[in-house]
Amino acid sequence: MPQRTRGAVEEGTVTFLLESEKDVIYDQNQAGRSHQSVPSIKCIGIDNTIYNAPISTSETINTLDWQNFSSVDVVRTAADGAGSPKVPTQTMVLRFLNDGASVNTSRTTFIPKLRINFRLAGGGLGTGGSSPSGGASDFFEIQASEDKISYTTVTEKPRRSTDGGANYSILSTAGKVLATEIANDRFHHYYVDVDISAFNSQSIYIKFKTTLAGSGKSILLTGTQFEALDFGEYSSNVGVSFTNVTISGFKIILSARFTGTVRYLCSSYE
Numbered sequence: 001m002p003q004r005t006r007g008a009v010e011e012g013t014v015t016f017l018l019e020s021e022k023d024v025i026y027d028q029n030q031a032g033r034s035h036q037s038v039p040s041i042k043c044i045g046i047d048n049t050i051y052n053a054p055i056s057t058s059e060t061i062n063t064l065d066w067q068n069f070s071s072v073d074v075v076r077t078a079a080d081g082a083g084s085p086k087v088p089t090q091t092m093v094l095r096f097l098n099d100g101a102s103v104n105t106s107r108t109t110f111i112p113k114l115r116i117n118f119r120l121a122g123g124g125l126g127t128g129g130s131s132p133s134g135g136a137s138d139f140f141e142i143q144a145s146e147d148k149i150s151y152t153t154v155t156e157k158p159r160r161s162t163d164g165g166a167n168y169s170i171l172s173t174a175g176k177v178l179a180t181e182i183a184n185d186r187f188h189h190y191y192v193d194v195d196i197s198a199f200n201s202q203s204i205y206i207k208f209k210t211t212l213a214g215s216g217k218s219i220l221l222t223g224t225q226f227e228a229l230d231f232g233e234y235s236s237n238v239g240v241s242f243t244n245v246t247i248s249g250f251k252i253i254l255s256a257r258f259t260g261t262v263r264y265l266c267s268s269y270e
Helices: none
Strands: 007-025 040-048 066-070 072-076 092-097 102-105 113-122 139-145 159-161 176-178 188-195 205-211 218-230 240-243 249-269
Touching: 040 240, 066 072, 092 205, 139 188, 205 218
Parallel strands: none
Antiparallel strands: 007 249, 040 249, 066 102, 072 092, 092 218, 102 205, 113 188, 113 218, 139 176, 139 205, 159 188, 240 249
8 A cells, every 4th residue: 555645734723702612624625625534633822812992091082992973072171070089170071962972982892791980970060061951861871782783781780989989889770870860060980880791792892872852961971991800711721622523624622711713733644
């Protein structure tokens, strides 16, 4: 029997997104086949993906990480806000003017669980603004989407601090801060936790939006920050094994859920 000395070598990468196993199909040659014999597979590298948050800790939302500014602009506060810490006069803040004002992140975030911190005040604290007065029919809303087309209100209820962030109490409505829960003379602290798995997704976009009855009403936003509560399995310290190896493909099994890429090399005699 003649000795087979010509080998077929294939190098590839497989991307994982909070997953622990993947099926892989080999590339096919011009003859429509992959390998004539069962190849040998070995791992040649693991590259983890660093988690991302769509915003820095700046006081105003920037146009690099956020987009689709609809009836959202930058104004300056017209007076020193009460409370502690105060937001002083002439501080630049974002104004959400009238019903349907909104802005959304331009990039997805795939932190499994995150906290969005922010501060809100009625529009009367800004230059040329007036505060909402519609009670429960006026509100500031936090939404999420997989595709930036269809948005859903986040499922957790926001929390508010009226003592400078020392203590927080849960608010009444999931994903919304009602106008009755926003002060007109100061910027209270708020946060809402977002569990991405609640949207049956692995990455989402975030939108801020207002519902306001009547014209000229506005809500002011400042101090927006994203904080990771659960980074997920982003470590590259995972075990890799290959099973179900055939002439057409194989399965990669990891020791834990992982986000990143696994690089492999397969070789066989032809």
